[in-house]
Structures are given as structure tokens and as C-alpha cells.
Amino acid sequence: MDGRPCVATIGFFDGVHRGHRFLIDCVKRLARERGLEAVIITFPVHPRMVMQPGFQMPLLSTPEEKRRLLGEQGVDRVVELPFTLELSRLTAREFMVEALQRRLCVDTLVIGYDHRFGHNRSEGFEDYRRYGGEIGMRVVRAEVCVVDGVTVSSSAIRRFLCGGEVAIAARCLGYEYYLEGTVVDGFKVGRRLGFPTANLRVEEPGKLVPADGVYAVRVAVGGRTYAGMLNIGVRPTVDNGGDRSVEVHILRFGGDIYGEHMRVDFVQRIRNEQKFAGTDELVAQLRRDAAEVERLLLSASGDDIH
DSSP: OOOSOEEEEEEOOTTOOHHHHHHHHHHHHHHHHHTOEEEEEEOSSOHHHHHSTTOOOOBSSOHHHHHHHHHTSOOSEEEEOOOOHHHHTSOHHHHIIIIIIITTOEEEEEEOTTOOOSSSOOOOHHHHHHHHHHHTOEEEEOOOOEETTEEOOHHHHHHHHHTTOHHHHHHHHTSOOEEEEEEEOOOOHHHHHTOOOEEEEESOTTBOOOOSEEEEEEEEETTEEEEEEEEEEOOTTTTOOSOOEEEEEETTOOOOOTTOEEEEEEEEEEEOOOOOSSHHHHHHHHHHHHHHHIIIIISSTTOOOO
């Protein structure tokens, strides 16, 4: 237990998106006004994955990515509260008393507009505020964060990514969605077609991979950033089997990067993955894709891209 009273918010914070940051800014503002610490309380594992063994939540951020993003928010402390079956059995009032007030000394609790906790999740903000009045804890509800007419939430961002809408996902996240991993050996079909690709083995198997298709991406490898066109899918024209792959052709690059760490940031989806009549038709489309990536990324003045 940390004996310092604080203003806190609690949640899983997957992706640490603009809605989360809006909430955290409210925590920081109230903490300054009250002369208290600003604290983020998060769960290292999504509560639903504890409650439903075998359930896999497609993640917007890996645990390490989330820790880094939360650490950049300018609060006094980030507390990881292990979510256990015992914790899940507490009522909302018991959770506020046992976990938040007694263990973490929460003086003021800031919750999202739709946040619910407690074993049956049937209670809402007015219930929490009433419990807070009974136990001496101030409870504040943050406003809704809306971007381009979209109410920002992790579930909304997942839907955008699963639909290939990476540009609106980036506006909701406040940064471009990205995947990281190791460059591994592939079928080398792209090399024979004149478009060599680097196959990315994503480090975190639970991280969401956007919808199949071709994307304009920024590629960070070897300490430099390049423009690239990335394909997610099964390569139907060359028929290399049904395994889904993530492979990127890096423009204006000819080095050997097998085994190296690589990060790809999604800028825009160019088209669906599709089956062509033959390799000539495929190569012609790849040339058009490369020209589109050039237009999107390399023609923009000021971009630090090679």
C-alpha cells in the first residue's frame, strides 16, 4: 500500500488512444488542483481473459508497448493491479473500498463515460458516485472523446483496423498503428518478380493484424526509416498456400535485413488483396502500388524517409 492520496483513473488502456489520453489529462488537471499525485491504475491482463479462460483479446498494444505509452503520459505513477478471480468477485462498492481506497489511497476517482466495474457490471456512474459519498471518495466522470464524429474507444479502433481503415484508426489512436517483429525467410517470390519483400514475424501473437490488403507503410529498420508497400494475406496469385503473411517491399532499398528487428507503421490502405490472371498482371499492379506509395509518402515535403 502506498500511503500518498491520489487522483486516479483505472482501466486496461489498450492502445493508450486519444480517449484514454483525454481521461488521463483530466486526472492530471484535478491532481494539480487538489495538490495530489496523478496515478494510472491498469491491469496487465485484460479482465475478460481472466474471467473466460481461452478467450483471446486482439491487442492494440503489447504489454511492453502499453507500459511505454502510459509512461509517456506525465503522471506521477503507473500502477499495475493484477486482476484475479478473487478481485472479480468483489462488488463495485467492495472494489472501491478494498482495492482503490485501502490499497491505493485513491482520494478522487476519474472514470470514463462508459466504464463499469464490479462482479456484475450492472452498476453505473450514479451508483459509483453514491458509494464514493458513503466512503469519502470523490468520483468524477470524464467527458466523451470524439474524433471526426467517432466516439473513441479501443473496440471502435479494433473495428477500423479489422476493416483496413488504418487512417481513421490512426486519428483515433493519436499515432499510426504499427507492428514490430523480426524479418524472417520467406518464399522469395517477390524477388523473382522484381519486388523483393521482407517477411515480418510479429513479436506478439496476440496483437491485432489489420485486414488483408495492400498498405502504404513507414518501415523502420537498421536505424533508418523507409517508405514501403506492405501486403497482408495469402498471396493468391502465386498460390503459396493458405498461410497468412505480413510482407513488405521497401522502396529504394537493396540491403540484406534477415534476422533484423523491423517496425511498420500503417499510413493508408491502398487496395484489397486480389488474385490476378497471371504474374504479368500482378507485376503491373505492383508497379502501380509502388507509384501510389511514392505519391503518399515520398512526395510529402519534410518527411524523414529514405
